[in-house]
Amino acid sequence: MRIENIITGAVKRFFIEKELPLSDTSSVQLQKTRREFKGDITLVVFPFVRLMKKSPDEAAEDLGLYLSGLPEIKSYNVIKGFLNLEIEHTYWTGFVAEAAANDKYGVKAQQGKRETVLVEFSSPNTNKPLHLGHIRNNLLGYSISLILEANGMNVKKVNLVNDRGIHICKTMLAWQKWGENKSPADTGVKGDHFVGDMYVRFEKAYRNEVDELVKGGMSEDEARVEAPLIKEAREMLRKWEADDPATTELWRRMNGWVYQGFDITYRRLGVSFDKIYYESETYHTGKTIVEEGLKRSVLKKKEDGSVWADLTGRGLDEKLLLRSDGTSVYITQDLGTAVLRQKDYNAGKMYYVVGNEQDYHFKVLSLILDELGYDWADSLEHISYGMVELPSGKMKSREGKVVDADNLIDEMIETAGKLSDELGKLDDLTEGERKDIVDTIAMGALKYFILKVDPKKNMIFNPEESIDFNGNTGPFIQYTHARICSLLKKSAQRGILPGNYDFSGITLSDKEKRVAALLHEFPPVVQEAGRSCSPALIANLVYDLSKEYNQFYHDHQVIREENMSLRDFRLLLTALTGDVIRKGMGLLGIMVPEKM
RNA sequence: GGUUCCGUAGCUCAGCUGGAUAGAGCAACAGCCUUCUAAGCUGUGGGUCGCAGGUUCGAAUCCUGCCGGAAUCACCA
Numbered sequence: 212m213r214i215e216n217i218i219t220g221a222v223k224r225f226f227i228e229k230e231l232p233l234s235d236t237s238s239v240q241l242q243k244t245r246r247e248f249k250g251d252i253t254l255v256v257f258p259f260v261r262l263m264k265k266s267p268d269e270a271a272e273d274l275g276l277y278l279s280g281l282p283e284i285k286s287y288n289v290i291k292g293f294l295n296l297e298i299e300h301t302y303w304t305g306f307v308a309e310a311a312a313n314d315k316y317g318v319k320a321q322q323g324k325r326e327t328v329l330v331e332f333s334s335p336n337t338n339k340p341l342h343l344g345h346i347r348n349n350l351l352g353y354s355i356s357l358i359l360e361a362n363g364m365n366v367k368k369v370n371l372v373n374d375r376g377i378h379i380c381k382t383m384l385a386w387q388k389w390g391e392n393k394s395p396a397d398t399g400v401k402g403d404h405f406v407g408d409m410y411v412r413f414e415k416a417y418r419n420e421v422d423e424l425v426k427g428g429m430s431e432d433e434a435r436v437e438a439p440l441i442k443e444a445r446e447m448l449r450k451w452e453a454d455d456p457a458t459t460e461l462w463r464r465m466n467g468w469v470y471q472g473f474d475i476t477y478r479r480l481g482v483s484f485d486k487i488y489y490e491s492e493t494y495h496t497g498k499t500i501v502e503e504g505l506k507r508s509v510l511k512k513k514e515d516g517s518v519w520a521d522l523t524g525r526g527l528d529e530k531l532l533l534r535s536d537g538t539s540v541y542i543t544q545d546l547g548t549a550v551l552r553q554k555d556y557n558a559g560k561m562y563y564v565v566g567n568e569q570d571y572h573f574k575v576l577s578l579i580l581d582e583l584g585y586d587w588a589d590s591l592e593h594i595s596y597g598m599v600e601l602p603s604g605k606m607k608s609r610e611g612k613v614v615d616a617d618n619l620i621d622e623m624i625e626t627a628g629k630l631s632d633e634l635g636k637l638d639d640l641t642e643g644e645r646k647d648i649v650d651t652i653a654m655g656a657l658k659y660f661i662l663k664v665d666p667k668k669n670m671i672f673n674p675e676e677s678i679d680f681n682g683n684t685g686p687f688i689q690y691t692h693a694r695i696c697s698l699l700k701k702s703a704q705r706g707i708l709p710g711n712y713d714f715s716g717i718t719l720s721d722k723e724k725r726v727a728a729l730l731h732e733f734p735p736v737v738q739e740a741g742r743s744c745s746p747a748l749i750a751n752l753v754y755d756l757s758k759e760y761n762q763f764y765h766d767h768q769v770i771r772e773e774n775m776s777l778r779d780f781r782l783l784l785t786a787l788t789g790d791v792i793r794k795g796m797g798l799l800g801i802m803v804p805e806k807m
Numbered sequence: 808g809g810u811u812c813c814g815u816a817g818c819u820c821a822g823c824u825g826g827a828u829a830g831a832g833c834a835a836c837a838g839c840c841u842u843c844u845a846a847g848c849u850g851u852g853g854g855u856c857g858c859a860g861g862u863u864c865g866a867a868u869c870c871u872g873c874c875g876g877a878a879u880c881a882c883c884a
Contacts, residue, residue: 245827255826257864267864292864293827336884373884517882527810527880534882541884570811571879597812598878605877634846652846664820667812669877671819680846682832683820690846698843739823751821751831758831765839765848807846 250295267292304714319363332564341616352564362741385413403472497547597669627653659685695789753795
C-alpha cells in the first residue's frame with residue numbers, strides 16, 4: 212500500500228479511537244516535507260486543532276506519537292503545527308524493488324471492458340501549411356491521447372479536415388490563373404506549401420482589387436464584396452456545391468497535394484490518427500439534422516429563409532445554423548460530425564482539442580445538441596488550450612508573421628546537429644545512427660518546449676532565440692536517460708546484475724530518498740494528467756526526476772560502490788529512473804535515445 | 808459594451824482541491840572533468856506574486872472592486 216494511504220488510514224483510526232468525529236477525509240492533508248526540515252512527508256495538523264481542543268504543537272505531538280507506532284514511520288518532529296514524518300528506508304527500498312520489477316509501473320492495467328473515448332485534434336484547413344499553432348495542437352492532442360490510454364481508456368484519435376469552403380476555392384482559382392498548370396512535383400515544392408502559396412497569391416491580388424475600388428470611391432465593405440476575384444471564387448463555391456465535375460476534379464487534385472504535404476509533417480511530428488473525417492462528407496449530415504430540428508420546431512426559420520437556434524433561454528444568443536441561401540456554416544458541420552462520430556464509436560466521451568478562441572463555439576455546440584435531444588450532448592468536452600504568440604503578439608498569416616512548422620523542424624534539426632558535432636558526442640557513430648539521434652534530440656527539444664507549459668495558458672515563442680538544449684529542456688532529460696543506459700550497459704558488461712534484494716541493512720542518503728520519492732509520484736501524476744488533460748504535469752515530474760537523478764549521479768558511485776546491497780539498490784534505482792523517464796517522455800510523444 | 812481567460816525574478820515557465828522563509832531554467836558572474844557521458848554538477852546576485860480591500864489560525868492560491876493584456880460575441884472557419 213502507498214504510504215499516503217497508510218498514514219491517512221492511521222489518522223482516521225486515531226480519531227475513531229479518540230471518539231472524535233472526523234468530518235471528511237479531505238481534512239487529512241499530506242505534503243512533501245520541505246527540504247530544510249527533517250522528514251519525508253508532512254501532515255498538516257491545523258485542521259484538527261479545533262477538534263482536539265489542543266494547541267497545534269500539542270495536537271501534532273499526539274498524532275506524531277500515534278503514527279510513530281506504524282512500522283513504516285521511523286521518526287517524527289513537530290515544527291509550528293506541522294508534523295514531519297520520516298519514512299523507514301525499507302519502505303523506499305521495498306517500493307523501488309517492486310516498481311522496478313513491474314514493467315507496467317505507472318500505467319493502469321487495462322481491465323476487461325475499457326471505455327471508448329474520442330480525441331479530436333489537428334483539424335487543419337487545406338489552404339495553408341501547418342504552423343506553430345498547429346504544432347501545439349497536434350502535440351497536445353497526441354500526448355493527451357496517450358495519457359488517457361495509460362489511464363485505462365480505449366482511445367480513438369480522430370482528425371477533422373476542413374476541406375471545403377470559400378478559402379479552398381480561392382486557392383483553386385489562383386492556381387487556374389497563375390499556376391501555369393504545374394504540380395508540386397514539377398516545382399519541387401511540398402504540396403501543402405504549394406497550395407498555401409496559391410492562397411497567398413489570391414489574397415494579394417484580391418487586396419489590390421479592393422484597393423483599386425476604394426480609390427474609385429467605393430466603400431471598403433462594398434469593395435470586398437464587389438471585387439471581381441471574390442465574385443469568381445464565390446461562383447466556384449457555388450459550382451462545387453452543385454457537384455460541377457470540373458470543379459470537384461480540381462478540388463480533389465489540389466487537396467491531394469495538400470494531404471501529401473501534411474502526411475510528411477505529421478510523420479515528422481510523430482502523430483497519427485485512427486480515423487480522418489472530412490467536412491465535405493459530414494456537412495450533409497449537419498444539414499439533415501438541422502432540417503429535422505426545424506420540422507420538430509426545436510429550431511426556427513426566419514423570413515429570409517435562414518435557420519436559427521434560440522439559446523436566449525440558456526443565457527446565450529441566437530445562433531445561425533443555415534444561411535438564407537440554404538448553405539451551411541461552420542457549426543452546422545460540427546453538429547453533423549458529432550452525430551456521425553457518436554454513431555461510429557458510441558464513445559463515452561468526445562474530447563475536442565481546439566484553441567481557446569473557440570470556447571464560445573463549443574459551448575454553443577454542446578447546447579444545441581442538447582436542444583436537439585441527443586442524450587450524449589454533455590459528453591463533449593472542449594480541451595481548450597492557449598494561443599502560441601510571438602514576442603510581437605499574435606501570429607498573423609496575412610502579414611506573414613507565422614512560424615512555419617516544417618521550417619521550424621528543419622531549424623531544430625540543424626541546431627541539434629551542429630551542437631552534437633561541437634560536443635563531439637556522436638563522432639564514432641554511423642551516419643544513420645547519427646541522423647536518428649539528432650532527429651530525436653531536435654524533436655525532443657521542440658516537443659518538450661511546448662508540452663511543458665500548462666495547456667490552458669497562452670505561451671510565447673521567440674524565433675530569434677532558438678530553443679535551448681540545456682536546463683529545463685527535452686535534451687536534458689534525454690541526456691539523463693542516455694547516461695542511465697550507458698551505466699546499466701556497463702554494469703551488465705561487468706557481470707553486475709542485482710540479484711540480492713535484501714536492502715534491510717542499508718541506509719539511504721537524502722538524494723536517494725528524493726529520487727525514490729519522485730519515482731513514487733509517477734502513477735498519481737499520470738492519473739492527474741489524465742483527469743485534467745495536462746501533459747505539462749508529466750513533463751514537470753520527469754524534469755524534476757532527471758534533475759534529482761543527476762545530483763544523485765554526481766554525488767554517488769553506482770557500479771563502484773563496495774557495499775553490494777547498496778550497489779544493487781542504486782542499480783535498481785537507476786533502472787527505474789530510466790524506465791520512468793522513458794515512459795513519461797513516451798506519454799509526451801518524445802523518444803529518448805540510449806546514447807547521445 | 809456583455810461574457811470568458813490571463814497578470815509570479817530581466818526573459819521563459821512551475822507552484823495540485825488555501826499551509827512553513829514563493830521555486831526551476833535561461834541570461835550574468837565564480838567554481839568542478841587522470842573516476843559510471845561536463846547536453847552534467849555546485850555557488851552568487853535577482854520578487855510589494857498587477858493594485859486595493861475582504862474571508863481565516865494561515866492567501867500567489869478563495870471572494871469583491873479597480874488597473875493592464877488577450878479571446879470571443881459574424882449569413883468567417
